[in-house]
Amino acid sequence: MYHLDQPLQPGDSLRLDFDLLYRTKGFKNGNANIDIVQNGTFFTNQYFPGIGYSEQYELSSDDKRKDNGLKPKERMRAQNDPAGVRQNVFGDDADQIRFAMTISTTPDQTAIAPGYLQKEWLKTGPDGKKRRYFSYQMDSPIADFYSIVSARYLVKKEVYTGKAGNPISLEIYYHPGHPHNLDRMMRGMKASLAYYQANYGAFQHRQLRIMEFPRYRSYAQSFANTIPFGEDMGFVADIDDKQDIDMPFFVTAHETAHQWWGHQVTEANVRGSAMLSESLAEYSALMVMKHQYPQERMQEFLRYELDYYLRGRQSETKKEQPLSQCEGQQYIHYNKGAHVLYALQDQIGEDKLNQALRAYRDRWNVARVAQTGIYPTAADLTSELQAVTPDSLRGLLDDWVNAITLYELKTDKVTVTPVGKQYDVQVTVSAEKVRADSLGNETKRPINEWIWIGVYAPKAKGSDSEKLLYYQRHHITKPKQFIIVRVNQKPDRAGIDPMNLLIDRHPKDNIKAIEMP
Ligand SMILES: [Zn+2]
The missing domain is CATH 2.60.40 (Immunoglobulin-like)
Structure with a gap:
């Protein structure tokens, strides 16, 4: 830990240089680092030094804390915690950042970070070996949360121009031999951009990229104009359209929605936060599906969310929370969240619910937060939902969002x-x-x-x-x-x-x- 001799004054700047080396010697018996690999590296800025104290490394399990003579710890801050509403879920290091990055990798790989590619070149290093360089820059502030990937990629590109008229370059970087579902993912990006731009407001970038990473890890994650996407979250799925949920399409819709829910509007780091990112992203993906499939088939998607919620609450170890007070519980923020928001639009009307989301986005987007310093909480979203819900249905909204x-x-x-x-x-x-x-x-x-x-x-x-x-x-x-x-x-x-x-x-x-x- 480093301390400054002189505290930084508001508006001051300071340069921080650091070296970081990760090298695998031989191979490990287990728990190997799977972020930095020979082909298919994907890591985030969590590898880099942070400013201030990071609570996330504290012991969280009650048992382990007890063994170490520590009191049990709340999973998250209270929703109205004055410090919590002043920091976003990506940490208290920064609000928004100006982003530029130069990355080098082996000559046969493509390295990708958020932003737009400015330059690419080859250079021989001091060891006599060639490395390939990429320089990226973003033209607007982004969250202090970014990814770095590098792999031997092929790329599929298309330009999407929706009703809004802004051309968006869609790019999928994939492992040679995994072209099976690229069309599903392309269609997923287009259908999502069409629905979200029409209902929530303009997409903030002119490019959206999906990059495959190996199946050591099973998820996808959305960063500014950039979506690292697990091999087995869509690239190698064998989809039978008659029976299966089109997961590559669905996951693409979910991650694309995070460009709005998480990036255009970033939530406060308090209880209920994931309702504002994960529930909204999953709801948005369900709505894209609703316009792709006959009504009868929506039952499969709703049943999927419902089953995961019911199973999740069976294996809860601390306490189940209402949706608006969720504490990092996936079965609540993904599955119940999407399910009840879908049911709510079914009750009050799709346009009404989306009107509330649009109002929430306009009121709480990161540009507005930059002026107030206060991030939105689940209560702020709920009050937008209340505003579009007729009196006769407000009890239901309360039942589903604020209660179990x-x-x-x-x-x-x-x-x-x-x-x-x-x-x-x-x-x-x-x-x-x-x-x-x-x-x-x-x-x-x-x-x-x-x-x-x-x-x-x-x-x-x-x-x-x-x-x-x-x-x-x-x-x-x-x-x-x-x-x-x-x-x-x-x-x-x-x-x-x-x-x-x-x-x-x-x-x-x-x-x-x-x-x-
Ligand atoms: Zn998500």
């Missing part, structure tokens, strides 16, 4: 009666709603929601695709309810909440095959 609310929806019985050329479908459903506290204690709540009732046609021979004959909301106010609907075609199955829009602990029993009388 679970449903138990079930279809008990379905019968059908032919009426001329039509059919009457009689559905008996049961519905229950509970609120859980962080420790899992549950209290029943009265149910008073408009929930979808759906009737499906039989599947066509040799086809897996579902078709809804009837899909309407019904007012569900009682634990048991009897509903009759009329359809024009012989039905096959029917039930309550067929799309799995609500957080239902047993989503499998929503739909039942029809008993013929």
Whole structure:
């Protein structure tokens, strides 16, 4: 740790030079460094010296802290913590930075950092070996969070000009032999840019790049105009469009959304922060999917989010938090977050919800934060959501965002009666709603929601695709309810909440095959 003799004054600057060497000697038996590798290096500025104290290296598990005579530690700062709202999730080293970087690598590799390539050249080093240099510069301030990748890449490029008219260069840097899903990812970038620019506002860069990294690590991550993307997050997936979720497309949509949620608007480093980045990115990706797939198939995506949430809360080790108070819990900020925001747009309307996100982005973008020094919290997003939610649905918003609310929806019985050329479908459903506290204690709540009732046609021979004959909301106010609907075609199955829009602990029993009388 270094201290300055003279404290820095506001507006002062100081130059910091440092050398850092990472060298693998032989090979390790385990836990090898997988960031810096022969072909496919990917690391972030966490490798570089930081300014001030970094809490992230403190012991976090209660047990380990106890062994060391330490008190248990909260996972995150309170949402209104005055120091927390003055720093963003990328740390308290800096707000926004001006970014330029020169990187060298072996002559057969391409090295990439955020910003735009200014120059590229070869130079022989003191050891007599040639190295290839790349110089990048960004033309606007970015978060103090950046990536460096280097690999032997091929590149696929396209120029996208959307309705907004601004040309954006789309580039995918990939490992030779992994071209399988490039079109899916290209389409993912285009569909995302189209939806986000139309609904949230302009993309802030003129280039968006995806770079493959090896499957030692399974994730993708969004940096300014730059998305390092794991080999097995999309590049080598074998997608059967009839059955599978198009993960390369979906992950591309999620990461592209972070250019808005995380980069255009950067959240305060307090409880609930990930609702502003991960929930919004995952919600945005679901919305892009919504416009790519027939309505019936959205059930698969919602079910995916729901299952991950339900599984996650089973294995929670500390305490489950409401979405607006989440503490780095993936099952909440990704899965529940996306799920309830999707359900909310289903209730209040897609345009309304996106109008709230646009207002949130306009009010809290990094240029505005630069003037106030205060970063947004989940409460700021929630108040934008409240503003577009009619009074009659504000209770739901509160249930889903500020509390832990679970449903138990079930279809008990379905019968059908032919009426001329039509059919009457009689559905008996049961519905229950509970609120859980962080420790899992549950209290029943009265149910008073408009929930979808759906009737499906039989599947066509040799086809897996579902078709809804009837899909309407019904007012569900009682634990048991009897509903009759009329359809024009012989039905096959029917039930309550067929799309799995609500957080239902047993989503499998929503739909039942029809008993013929
Ligand atoms: Zn994300």
